[in-house]
Amino acid sequence: xxxxxxxxxxxxxxxxxxxxxxxxxxxxxxxxxxxxxxxxxxxxxxxxxxxxxxxxxxxxxxxxxxxxxxxxxxxxxxxxxxxxxxxxxxxxxxxxxxxxxxxxxxxxxxxxxxxxxxxxxxxxxxxxxxxxxxxxxxxxxxxxxxxxxxxxxxxxxxxxxxxxxxxxxxxxxxxxxxxxxxxxxxxxxxxxxxxxxxxxxxxxxxxxxxxxxxxxxxxxxxx
Ligand SMILES: C[S@@+](CC[C@H](N)C(=O)[O-])C[C@H]1O[C@@H](n2cnc3c(N)ncnc32)[C@H](O)[C@@H]1O
Numbered sequence: 001x002x003x004x005x006x007x008x009x010x011x012x013x014x015x016x017x018x019x020x021x022x023x024x025x026x027x028x029x030x031x032x033x034x035x036x037x038x039x040x041x042x043x044x045x046x047x048x049x050x051x052x053x054x055x056x057x058x059x060x061x062x063x064x065x066x067x068x069x070x071x072x073x074x075x076x077x078x079x080x081x082x083x084x085x086x087x088x089x090x091x092x093x094x095x096x097x098x099x100x101x102x103x104x105x106x107x108x109x110x111x112x113x114x115x116x117x118x119x120x121x122x123x124x125x126x127x128x129x130x131x132x133x134x135x136x137x138x139x140x141x142x143x144x145x146x147x148x149x150x151x152x153x154x155x156x157x158x159x160x161x162x163x164x165x166x167x168x169x170x171x172x173x174x175x176x177x178x179x180x181x182x183x184x185x186x187x188x189x190x191x192x193x194x195x196x197x198x199x200x201x202x203x204x205x206x207x208x209x210x211x212x213x214x215x216x217x218x219x220x221x222x223x
Contacts, residue, residue: 003185004192008071010178011199012046017170019050021162021217022108025134026054028158028219034058035103038126040092040119041110045072051106052081060102062088062095092119100128108136109215116145120152120220127222132157139214154220164206167213172203179203 001009035057039048042061045068052059063069069087076085092113105127111119116137123133133154137145139161149156179196186192206213 003182003189004195006185007178007182007192007195008044010182011175012044012071014171014174014178015043015046016050017174018162018166019047021136021160022047022050023054024160025136025217025219026051029104029132029134032057032103036060036101036128037104037106038062038097038102040095040105040107040123041113042068042072042087043109044068045075045087047108048072048085048106049075049079052079052085056084057103058084060086060088060097062090062092064089064091095123095126097126099125100131101126102131103128104132104134106134111135111137116141117148117152120148120154124153124222129222131222133220133222134217135220136215136217138212139216140212142216145216145218149218149220150223153223155223157219157221159216159218162215162217164210164213167215168206168210172206175199176203 035055037051037057037059039051039059039061042048042063043065045061048059048061061072066089069089072087076082076087092110105123107119114122116135119135120133127133146156179200183196186196
């Protein structure tokens with residue numbers, strides 16, 4: 001394993017600390033037998049793998065990041081889940097699934113790409129009637145987002161907030177530990193150094209405005 005791959009796996013482990021919230025959101029849905037799930041902006045699939053553990057559904061996981069998808073493909077293969085999980089390299093703005101294809105659409109940390117309201121409106125057509133949309137997004141404009149949910153054609157089933165303490169303790173602290181461990185190994189690896197610096201900036205920004213580091217998980221049902 002290269003040092004870059006080591007850092008990426010370490011970061012997946014950091015991300016996995018937040019999977020308890022993926023589980024919490026999933027448990028707020030009614031039980032669906034073999035649900036068809038679309039994960040929009042899946043990255044390397046850390047939370048998508050959690051979804052696969054939580055149900056016996058078929059999962060399509062979409063992202064534009066080729067490297068992340070390659071890593072995710074390897075995880076799917078290793079877990080023996082190729083019969084019910086597949087990745088798709090496609091932009092969320094170019095999704096062309098047949099209408100009403102999915103029981104659940106899942107989006108963690110990705111709806112910002114199109115915007116909360118546009119995501120809700122555009123993705124509704126891919127959901128079956130009474131299908132579910134779960135969106136984990138930054139908390140900004142919470143009241144406005146809560147109002148948009150019904151005007152975009154969904155009922156809000158529930159929502160919960162991950163506050164700045166969660167983000168600090170479950171994400172920033174372990175990420176800082178990983179950075180500190182890996183930094184001495186990146187002297188001759190400019191790609192890894194750039195990645196480590198990007199992650200360090202994320203933590204440094206948190207320290208400047210910790211109150212902005214809040215996120216909300218919305219659990220919605222298509223009307
Ligand atoms: C913050 S990451 C979240 C990844 C994953 N959902 C998670 O929770 O760990 C945002 C993801 O959105 C993806 N992304 C950005 N623009 C995209 C687009 N136009 N279409 C699909 N995915 C996109 C990025 O490549 C990245 O993997």
